Amino acid sequence: MRQPKIIVVGGGLAGLMATIRVAEAGVPVDLFSIVPVKRSHSVCAQGGINAAKNQKGEGDTIWKHFDDTIYGGDFLANQPLVKRMCEAAPGIIDLLDRMGVMFNRTSEGLLDYRRFGGTLYHRTAFAGATTGQQLLYALDEQVRRHEAEDRVKKYEGQTFLSAVIDEGGVCRGICAMDLRSMEVKTYSADAVIFCTGGIGAIFGRSTNSVVCTGSAQSALLQQGVDYANGEFIQVHPTAIPGEDKLRLMSESARGEGGRVWVPKNPSDARPARSIPEGERFYFLEEWYPKYGNLVPRDIATRAIHRIVYQEKLGIRGQAAVYLDVTHIPKEVLDRKLEGILEIYEKFLGVDPREEPMKVFPAMHYTMGGIWVNAEDQATNVPGIYAAGECEYQYHGANRLGANSLVSCIFGGGLAGPAAVKYARNLASGCEAVGSNVYESERKRQEEKNLALISPDGTENPMTIWRELGEVMTEHVTVTRINKDLQVADAKIRELQERNGRINLSDRTRWSNQTLNFARELDNMLVLARVVTLGALQRNESRGAHYKPDFPERDDANWLKTTRAKWLNGEIQLSYEPVDISLIPPRARRYDATK
């Protein structure tokens, strides 16, 4: 039997899990990543990972986890695979525990669980407030072991440019650029698994890391890989504003008892702690008595926007509300939340154990992503698989907190063996593909570099990016109005046109970060249009997608997955039914019992 070859692009949680599973199957893996994989964005996940282990005797079940996820996602997710994920979740926690993740423990030495948004159960296992970091490291260590035993070869410092697709429309490898030598090369494979993460950069500032540009997803779209539900963007309710980044303040702060409030009198000039209880407005607790501060993120975000923009109750007129943990004993804070409190303290110079934090919503996560099938993470292009945040499968119209880590590991764990199976069943492998297929793709990418480096433009990519971020944040995040979305789309098209006249301030051929960024920006603009057009078309409100002109969910017309295709150089949207075979849709309300 011939030995297949698999490539994994992206070394976050999903990519590492896929890599481990492929290596375990005895198939060699080439793992590509922009950054050393240990520095991937998964490190930023803070609060925890969900699994219905029912370790607090509350009667939690897999079905309840499944129901919370579907209900939280406003019934837009295809249900059977979500159910499988919830079934797999307890085993995933066990696996991570065996890998050495330093989860917090109970006095009996068992894993401790905290409560998170959108559920009434303690279902979230956690390692302090740096759970993503701990999980990523555990998988990174396992991959390093496979690397030491020659089953995995890492290509760190390489960025994906395009897939190599043969005349029959089958993926046969990738084209990548070395970020030091700037050399463009192709790499053959029988199957490629994409785990390229989030798209925060198209919103300029977000809670995402620098590498989360969505460039790979966009490049794939432009090669015929469909993209689904792009308009569903999660804006996290609590982040610390910053000029370079909006730093996440995890939901776990509320899971551990943190409370969100504003002074009843917005011009109250007293220090937060000396404002008496009676003069504080705990608006989440008042508006959503059952879930209180732990309503899902879309609900909390809209509530904060309402407080600031409609009720004009932002702290001293600013776009900010208090996230208060000062009433929680310091010992508990240090044991369970130190990682995030330290971020606040370091970046603002204020101790959140002593003073309530000032927070505001920030773009955080894309529920939409590469279209994959309902069985095994395969895309519509043979040989291409996707897992993790870059695909759309698990979260519907809104993701529940602490479900992202579980979906990354589950999806990656599914994609690995699926890619191996596909590769083993291929009638003829990548070695039989003519070298011209690879060479023509390499040339196409090389020519893009040459065009960018030629010195006749006037536009600066950083400026275009800033403008893109501004228009996306203003019109395509929390509140969406059709005429504003049209303005946004026109602006993006203008930016695309200007981006054709770019002038790189760096034309060298060694470690040219400007050149790489310009290439990413080109792809970001396309993806920004997918998000905007999807939002424009969808005339309803569902989960994170909120249109005041269409305030209700409209199942008759819009219980559908948006599917973006690339046809003749244009984005075309089509719609397909959602698999609701297990839980019939019902109204989603967090202000009353569901």
Next chain:
Amino acid sequence: MPDTKEVLVRVKRQVSPKGTPYWEEFALPWRPAMNVIICLRDIAETPVTRDGTKTTPISYDSNCLEEVCGSCAMLINGQARMACSALVDKLEQPIRLEPFSKFPVVRDLAVDRQFMFDSLKRVKGWIPIDGTYDLGEGPRMAPETQEKAYPLSRCISCGSCLEVCPQVNDNNQFMGAAIISQVRLFNMHPTGAMHAKERIAALMEPGGIQECANVQNCVKACPKDIPLTESLAEMNRQAWKQALVGWLIG
């Protein structure tokens, strides 16, 4: 200096690994809550030096911008620090930015820290699980053990502890405190402990724990407050014990 209208930044630049270093100075408009990353982005948007000469944007590593990925470590006013959490208002100006000196420069402020990842491989820095298939729950652990281990597991491989260590130099291949502290972490885990010996053996090879001269710069430089000197002492004890037992048994 919060009311300065300009931020002065001096950057030590180098076009390639073999290039000769040179300095450039930039004057940037001050805004509240600036950090060093924001300065570098300002320069990328307007790559003009203080004296009006056009130049190239500065190469540097960054990713998470919240001090958890370990990318943006550099020398800031001579100190090993993360650029994202280095707030301009707390820095003396002109702010001097230099690449780490203990790692090969790639370009400008970007350096190659592959040595650290290779060292993690050398010391077998992992828990050797049988496989990812379902084998039930992991070993129970006292909360006390977890509370001791968790701070060690927050190491971001930034390399600050190597940068400030006089024992990391051209004449020796000392792996540095971060790696040794990771070995302590794996040896603390109930499953990891079953393989403690081979990790300790790796620590006793050239570049291992015997190179530590107990200068204790590492613990002061660590951005994550990892008790590195405690880890060094503990691993030193484990190494001596293993050496002694080996010697007694022959």
